[in-house]
Amino acid sequence: MTQNAARETLRDDEREDDPDEGPPPDDRNEGPSDGDSSPRPRRARRLLKWSAAVLALLIIGAAGAGYLYYRQLNDNIKKDPLNLGDTKVAEPTPNAAGQTPLNILLIGSDARDTEENQQLGGARETFGSTPLADVQMLVHLSADRSNMSVISMPRDTLVEIPKCTDPDDGTVYPASYGRTMTNQSLGHGGPGCTVATWQELTGIHIDHFVMVDFAGVVSMADAVGGVPVCVDANIHSRDGQGHGSGLKLSKGTHPIKGEQALQWLRTRYGFEDGSDLARAEAQHMYMNSLVRELRANATLSSPNKLRRLAEKATEALTVDPGLDTVKKLYDLSSELRKVKPERITMTTMPNRYVGARVEPTEDAEKLFRLVRDDIALDGKDAKPAKAEEKVPSDPAADDAEIAVQVLNGTRTDTLQAASGRTGTVAGVLKEKGFTGTTADTTSALSEKRTVVRYPSADLEGDARRVARALGIPADSVKRSTEVSGVTLVVGADWREGTEYKVPEEDNTTPESAQALNGADDKACMHVNPDYTW
Incomplete structure (x- = not known):
């Protein structure tokens, strides 16, 4: 070389x-110097x-x-x-x-x-x-x-x-x-x-x-x-x-x-x-x-x-x-x-x-x-037809038997993590019957969109069941070796409230990209x- x-x-x-x-x-x-008012x-x-x-x-x-x-x-x-x-x-x-x-x-x-x-x-x-x-x-x-x-x-x-x-x-x-x-x-x-x-x-x-x-x-x-x-x-x-x-x-x-x-x-x-x-x-x-x-x-x-x-x-x-x-x-x-x-x-x-x-x-x-x-x-992508949700090879367990860990991923480049989010969202899941939910109150991650992660195929059905219960879209359910069980990361798109609303994203190319x-x-x-x- x-x-x-x-x-x-x-x-x-x-x-x-x-x-x-x-x-x-x-x-x-x-x-330009600090006092220079001319345009760069x-x-x-x-x-x-x-x-x-x-x-x-x-x-x-x-x-x-x-x-x-x-x-x-x-x-x-x-x-x-x-x-x-x-x-x-x-x-x-x-x-x-x-x-x-x-x-x-x-x-x-x-x-x-x-x-x-x-x-x-x-x-x-x-x-x-x-x-x-x-x-x-x-x-x-x-x-x-x-x-x-x-x-x-x-x-x-x-x-x-x-x-x-x-x-x-x-x-x-x-x-x-x-x-x-x-x-x-x-x-x-x-x-x-x-x-x-x-x-x-x-x-x-x-x-x-x-x-x-x-x-x-x-x-x-x-x-x-x-x-x-x-x-x-x-x-x-x-x-x-x-x-x-x-x-x-x-x-x-x-x-x-x-x-x-x-x-x-x-x-x-x-x-x-x-x-x-x-x-x-x-x-x-x-x-x-x-x-x-x-x-x-x-x-x-x-x-x-x-x-x-x-x-x-x-x-x-x-x-x-x-x-x-x-x-x-x-x-x-x-x-x-x-x-x-x-x-x-x-x-x-x-x-x-x-x-x-x-x-x-x-x-x-x-x-x-x-x-x-x-x-x-x-901007010429064809609008995709709504994909049918994948059917996991291993079906979900009963809600009360699914262990879910909730992490706080609401921190952004400009905002601190929203206080109390894991406890609030964990409470929502428990009210829906997921009594095995725990809240990690020490986490302060940065995740732009709320996501449900699972480590292996035998837990995919459980992860998708949690996502459906909260209204989280199927494409936000991800397999990951970084987690040991079904893990819900509350993202920056859910900094408040108890109901998750799927964000509408602007997919147009920025004008500044020339x-x-x-x-x-x-x-x-x-x-x-x-x-x-």
Whole structure:
């Protein structure tokens, strides 16, 4: 694993901006003073500078099956463990058809560990230094394979990086003291620590990761062929101080590939207001266009192009053991290709300033919940028919014989646990005939929704009977190895009263996520007049 070459501690501000784009404006590196009443510059939603090529690999399609099965290509693929953290997130429950979602974390490494990466990435002083996960993007494929949701995280998001152990030399990286920029997670043992960081932040189970570097983007983008992009005026991304990616295009739509594609993905100076938010918009447009091209364009029907793409792709990737062969990658691409562009939604994690950095907002947690619950971000999910309640293999005992423990889970990020809830709810159950109920008055957990948990199949019937008696929906009855018997956790949705009311949840994608639909082929980047020619 090349990222183990150097493990020095990085300051928060190291390699924050693209070296070959020159220094950023002063207000990029300094938070406003306490007395500054001027509005903050809109914060960068830092996206995958080179993600489009990775996504392309995953959705190549059946036409290339013959060449993607070359046995020799397997040796090209670099492998790393999936998760280096101690905390595991449970896999999602299968739907009625037995299908489960797939979550793949795409990681763009800024490693400058080869001559080619150095030439493309610039910054000679960073050669061989610990790489950063400057791009982090979660691809969620729905359980029924009807839609795809993408969430990107700004690289300077402040998170708690968990304890990770390097799989190569056994180095233990303790959990970060306070919050640290998320891109530093890659230097804590490898991509498996970035996966662990995402899982702890979002509660989303991640099945796979795919990591690529600068050189991988250029070679793969070149092998795929041109991807059409649009600008509304002539653009040259370069100013008098040398800032800019060097991208030069005339007004209109142009197919770009190779290094020019990398320039497009990295351009900040020249698009819109020159912020990273504009760069993110351009990256989304490129990725959507790439998806459409791969589905409609016949360029990949050429055996030589397919072979070249396969070779370049496998040389560029580092993956987890679940994707460590060409066949596994091909099988994954076949699953992803089932989604039509109009059912692909790309978003950026909603965030707010913390000094010069950002942190997730309440809208971010809502976005994470939608993904956890496998709810399409485009709002086009068919309304599910009311599912019939599952009939347990072991029927419920008599109410008086069911032992129930009640815990208080009403604590939230902003509210203390509601006093007396376990005693009140336990009293309700006893009045209904569940005389074996006990209240844990010392618990102060945090559970957003009231849930009934049970440890084994022989107690499922009892758990469902308790839920019915209180009006708790069947999908809030969960099997869990964390409990020893039927356990009712009173959630933040039941902080008062004796009657449980099922909360109505807003399942619309937050506007702050800046959603972009994959079928939007009319998008055109606005060019800043200061960068036209």
